[in-house]
Amino acid sequence: MKTYSISEVAKQLDLTVYTLRYYDKEGLLPFVERTSSGIRMFKESDIEALKVIECLKSTGMPIKEIKNFIDWCSDGDATLQQRYDMFIERKASVETQLKELKKTLELIDHKCDYYKTALEAGTEDVHKANKIEIPH
Amino acid sequence: MKTYSISEVAKQLDLTVYTLRYYDKEGLLPFVERTSSGIRMFKESDIEALKVIECLKSTGMPIKEIKNFIDWCSDGDATLQQRYDMFIERKASVETQLKELKKTLELIDHKCDYYKTALEAGTEDVHKANKIEIPH
DNA sequence: AGTAGACCTCGAGTTAACTCTATGTTAAAT
DNA sequence: ATTTAACATAGAGTTAACTCGAGGTCTACT
Numbered sequence: 001m002k003t004y005s006i007s008e009v010a011k012q013l014d015l016t017v018y019t020l021r022y023y024d025k026e027g028l029l030p031f032v033e034r035t036s037s038g039i040r041m042f043k044e045s046d047i048e049a050l051k052v053i054e055c056l057k058s059t060g061m062p063i064k065e066i067k068n069f070i071d072w073c074s075d076g077d078a079t080l081q082q083r084y085d086m087f088i089e090r091k092a093s094v095e096t097q098l099k100e101l102k103k104t105l106e107l108i109d110h111k112c113d114y115y116k117t118a119l120e121a122g123t124e125d126v127h128k129a130n131k132i133e134i135p136h
Numbered sequence: 137m138k139t140y141s142i143s144e145v146a147k148q149l150d151l152t153v154y155t156l157r158y159y160d161k162e163g164l165l166p167f168v169e170r171t172s173s174g175i176r177m178f179k180e181s182d183i184e185a186l187k188v189i190e191c192l193k194s195t196g197m198p199i200k201e202i203k204n205f206i207d208w209c210s211d212g213d214a215t216l217q218q219r220y221d222m223f224i225e226r227k228a229s230v231e232t233q234l235k236e237l238k239k240t241l242e243l244i245d246h247k248c249d250y251y252k253t254a255l256e257a258g259t260e261d262v263h264k265a266n267k268i269e270i271p272h
Numbered sequence: 273a274g275t276a277g278a279c280c281t282c283g284a285g286t287t288a289a290c291t292c293t294a295t296g297t298t299a300a301a302t
Numbered sequence: 303a304t305t306t307a308a309c310a311t312a313g314a315g316t317t318a319a320c321t322c323g324a325g326g327t328c329t330a331c332t
Contacts (some may be wrong), residue, residue: 007308018291021310026289037298039309055243058236063289077259084251087244094241100194101237105230107191108223115220123213143278154321157280162319173328175279199319 003041013050027067028053030074059090060097139177149186163203164189166210195226196233 010017023029024040031049032040042050056066069086072079118124146153159165160176167185168176192202205222208215254260 005308006310016291017309019289022290025311035298037309038311039298052243052247055240058240059244077254080251080255080258080260084248084255087247087251091241091244091248094237094244098234098237098241101230101234104191104194105227105234107188108195108227108230111188111223112220112227115216115223118213119216119220122216124216141278152321153279155319158320161281171328173280175328 001043003043004047006040006042009042009047009050012047013054023050023053023063026063028063028070030070056090059094061090137179139179140183142176142178145178145183145186148183149190159186159189159199162199164199164206166206192226195230197226 004012006017006020009015010020020029024032029046029050032042032046034040053066053070056069057063069083072083072086114127117126140148142153142156145151146156156165160168165182165186168178168182170176189202189206192205193199205219208219208222250263253262
């Protein structure tokens with residue numbers, strides 16, 4: 001079965017070898033096997049697992065929690081419920097993040113309009129409340 | 137004109153007073169005025185500015201770059217172009233983030249399905265490649 | 273006048289996630 | 303056989319964004 005070196009995997013996943021070794025040190029890669037001299041050999045399935053780790057990371061999950069998940073995977077079928085619950089919770093979290101990011105985008109869009117108008121006028125004053133003082 | 141204390145603003149924006157003072161220390165709040173004894177008085181417009189700061193923060197912009205924007209605001213109309221460009225760039229960034237988060241959500245959804253099926257079967261083995269060795 | 277609670281500054285401490293340095297080993301190519 | 307590049311570990315250093323502690327001041331209220 002073909003295996004990959006740490007630098008090949010780093011290149012493929014756009015990570016550094018430092019990061020991969022750090023993940024290993026944190027217990028995220030217990031499944032990666034070594035040669036007799038201690039060199040890591042990444043299998044195709046290890047790269048797939050790393051993609052899941054990157055996916056969890058991109059949901060904002062901290063590495064210590066990802067480690068819990070990896071530990072559950074090692075523990076086998078007894079932890080299926082925990083793992084399911086975790087993904088359901090992640091799903092809810094990502095959906096919330098999506099909603100918030102959409103709201104952020106709306107505000108940014110407004111600011112783009114605001115500055116477009118100001119630029120065309122040459123001054124931000126076009127947006128200042130322009131109440132005319134009526135003398136009495 | 138009504139003003140607000142630092143703790144009132146913290147409560148309203150769901151931040152801590154520590155964070156607000158930290159922002160001030162980093163130069164994000166040069167517009168906040170003080171009483172003669174040095175106590176911060178937040179105006180309505182200061183709170184609006186803080187909302188923009190929070191918006192930029194939620195796009196992933198680091199505080200040092202937000203400070204550049206705040207400095208540009210203090211510099212007036214001469215920086216309108218920079219500020220416009222910045223928001224256009226933020227818009228592109230958020231749109232990229234949205235796409236990536238949607239891809240992440242798809243993978244998470246798949247994992248939810250995967251674990252739902254595994255849970256129903258009581259074992260993850262249902263997903264193992266199940267090629268039947270045909271004896272020849 | 274005295275006290276409690278909110279305010280202030282300064283600077284140190286924390287945390288996460290890397291990132292790198294020093295030192296040594298291994299594997300491939302000349 | 304030797305060099306070179308990639309691999310290894312241990313542990314120190316970095317960075318961002320807070321977070322807090324110490325020590326002091328201010329304001330409102332009895």
